[in-house]
Amino acid sequence: MGEESSGFSNTVEVCFSPALFPVYFQDKNCVVVVIDVFRATTAICAAIDSGVEAVIPVATIEEAIDYKQKGFIVGAERSAEVVEGFDFGNSPLFFKDGKHAGKTIVLTTTNGTKAIDMAKDAYKVVIGSFSNLDVVSEYIEREDKNVILLCAGWKDRFNLEDTLFAGALAEKLAQNLRFTDLADSTQAAIKLYNAAKDDMYGFLGESSHRKRLSRLNLEEDIIYCLKLNKSTSVPVLSNGKIVKG
Amino acid sequence: MGEESSGFSNTVEVCFSPALFPVYFQDKNCVVVVIDVFRATTAICAAIDSGVEAVIPVATIEEAIDYKQKGFIVGAERSAEVVEGFDFGNSPLFFKDGKHAGKTIVLTTTNGTKAIDMAKDAYKVVIGSFSNLDVVSEYIEREDKNVILLCAGWKDRFNLEDTLFAGALAEKLAQNLRFTDLADSTQAAIKLYNAAKDDMYGFLGESSHRKRLSRLNLEEDIIYCLKLNKSTSVPVLSNGKIVKG
Numbered sequence: 001m002g003e004e005s006s007g008f009s010n011t012v013e014v015c016f017s018p019a020l021f022p023v024y025f026q027d028k029n030c031v032v033v034v035i036d037v038f039r040a041t042t043a044i045c046a047a048i049d050s051g052v053e054a055v056i057p058v059a060t061i062e063e064a065i066d067y068k069q070k071g072f073i074v075g076a077e078r079s080a081e082v083v084e085g086f087d088f089g090n091s092p093l094f095f096k097d098g099k100h101a102g103k104t105i106v107l108t109t110t111n112g113t114k115a116i117d118m119a120k121d122a123y124k125v126v127i128g129s130f131s132n133l134d135v136v137s138e139y140i141e142r143e144d145k146n147v148i149l150l151c152a153g154w155k156d157r158f159n160l161e162d163t164l165f166a167g168a169l170a171e172k173l174a175q176n177l178r179f180t181d182l183a184d185s186t187q188a189a190i191k192l193y194n195a196a197k198d199d200m201y202g203f204l205g206e207s208s209h210r211k212r213l214s215r216l217n218l219e220e221d222i223i224y225c226l227k228l229n230k231s232t233s234v235p236v237l238s239n240g241k242i243v244k245g
Numbered sequence: 246m247g248e249e250s251s252g253f254s255n256t257v258e259v260c261f262s263p264a265l266f267p268v269y270f271q272d273k274n275c276v277v278v279v280i281d282v283f284r285a286t287t288a289i290c291a292a293i294d295s296g297v298e299a300v301i302p303v304a305t306i307e308e309a310i311d312y313k314q315k316g317f318i319v320g321a322e323r324s325a326e327v328v329e330g331f332d333f334g335n336s337p338l339f340f341k342d343g344k345h346a347g348k349t350i351v352l353t354t355t356n357g358t359k360a361i362d363m364a365k366d367a368y369k370v371v372i373g374s375f376s377n378l379d380v381v382s383e384y385i386e387r388e389d390k391n392v393i394l395l396c397a398g399w400k401d402r403f404n405l406e407d408t409l410f411a412g413a414l415a416e417k418l419a420q421n422l423r424f425t426d427l428a429d430s431t432q433a434a435i436k437l438y439n440a441a442k443d444d445m446y447g448f449l450g451e452s453s454h455r456k457r458l459s460r461l462n463l464e465e466d467i468i469y470c471l472k473l474n475k476s477t478s479v480p481v482l483s484n485g486k487i488v489k490g
Binding site: 014182185187 | 259261262264265268269399400401402403404405408427430432433436437440451452453
């Protein structure tokens, strides 16, 4: 909120698109939570929970191919589908059997990994999803900095599911008096989360990305991505790798 | 919605910031509604209603000074205040006595005139505010094109009041089957408008711009800007001037 700040509370700003991030990211001394509910950030939480040592986010398919040739497990998703020749796309269910525990894997996705890259100069970059809502909130409270909730969106457009998670997290943070300086975008996200929370699946029924995933028969993924607090991991970016924070 | 379009309905997309406009403005053959509720677009509606012949929107103070030196009535607002040396800022109340009827006036504002300039290559650029909600909706239905509702926001950030108007207009349009292809941003704006409509003044109580205007003792302007359907004008951009459409 900049000019509006009371000085007694950290600001909590929701940024609805990576294309808006430079507008909000005026001071690097902040915590940025990257949000790509369907499905990159949910998958990263699942990976770290399953014992994966680190996830290397890369922006391009070319970089992903390089890692694949070096023998890494590599996930690559574009427009909600697995890119041919890679091990997985961005489904969190890929990690359910824990067989990649201890490994470092690589991931490139349409929206999520780009958002992570944009935020990399922040004091901390945290991976958020409904699966780690409570632990991310507790982590941010301990850091006690201004917060930007960066929605990965869909190809730089606003999307509903990332907004709902931003609203859920902002509402939780705002229960702490040190996180009550809420931007208009944050107030809107909280209102939307409260309208949706009793039936998020239904609320998202007409949303563009839920329809896109449904056409690809990814209902099981959708249901997984909307479950709260399955995870106790707070994945954070550290020297270009996402690791347990 | 591009790839999601059914082909039977026009798309209705809300763009929450001028900085996102290039993402949404992929096809120029569309109607763009520019929205700056507090206060530029409300003031333009009031000006045209009062008989003003045309409003020339300009982006910079320098251009505004040029017009002032040529003898035009010139409004200039920055950060919610009248710029020194100009006739008015962007208060709609400036036009209440009708004394500028028949004249061409000039206006530059923090957010609104910039948004108008960005949209100028669209098939039609329409000025929207709560004061002309119904007539703008009817105008768009007659045009029967894809629609972008461009919120001027605040210095490229999301703001609540422009979003509420976008939601009000989108909900009205969506009653027509030819305007039912709603982006996620549009669905969000409609939900927010419905949460707010019974008490918009209260809903906006914590919003950044309502607080900013209140500090400047502009409560009367706020109340004016939230009144529905005081106007029968649909101001449109034509050869660089805003005139009655």
